[in-house]
Amino acid sequence: MKHTLKNDTLTVEVNAFGAELNSVKKDGIEYLWQADADFWGRHAPVLFPIVGKLKEGQYIYEDKVYAMSGHGFARDSVFTLVKEEEDELIYELVSTAETLASYPFEFSFKVVYKLMDNQIRVRYQVENKDHKQMIFGLGAHPAFNVPIEKGTFEDYKLTVFPSEKRTFIPLDLPTGMLKREEQAEVEVSELPLKHELFAKDALVYTSSDEMSVALTNSLDKRSVKVTWKEMPFFGLWSPYPAEASFVCIEPWAGIADEVATSGQLTEKFGMNQLDPQEEFSCTYIVEIN
Known part of the structure; x- marks a missing residue:
């Protein structure tokens, strides 16, 4: 089921399936990619x-092997709408027997969308409802039309703020795993868009304390700016060689496995740990101009 937020500037549509933005x-x-399955659905x-x-496609926790597909199960789950106002929607996903089969933790995961002028403020809120420490990652994967209205893909650029040295972590193209042994400190500021920029898959970097792209x-x-903090990694992606008309700006509090991973969830790089009955939250903001 889809729900709409609207103010004098923006009209935003969200689907309870995946608690996913569908239109901006x-x-x-x-401004938002319209899920053409020929490229990315x-x-x-x-x-x-x-x-x-x-x-x-698996990990080990307490000597048991669990299977899970890329990016987790939330994107393919139906969330419950727990609050609906003119400028705010709150969705919730809670653990079930089905989630426990692939992820052995009791949890509540809320996704909050709030409109403020030309901004969509998105907050992720995780509560550990288990008796043991919860280990998790989470992140955003919004795709924006390129071009938005005028021009071609090559008429656009991504600008990273602040312009400073950060760690670039390459991906192993066949597997999508991180090659941390090849990570490097790089200066990244402006990235003129061309499809070949993504020839080696997503560009993955460490975040500053507070930053935007x-x-x-x-x-x-016409432009989009994504701002975040408390999310220590980000990815930039467009499919290659498909030459799709979008680019993703993805703030993450979590990251893919390393090529050399042990497979143990407790040793997985970039994960968050949350004590029983504690909460974790982080926010990103999409500004539409």
């Missing part, structure tokens, strides 16, 4: 309880 319009112009999936892929173009003032 300003001045009647669609999603709009902005919510990633939980992992980000990226697991080696061989802007999608702009040389023909008009």
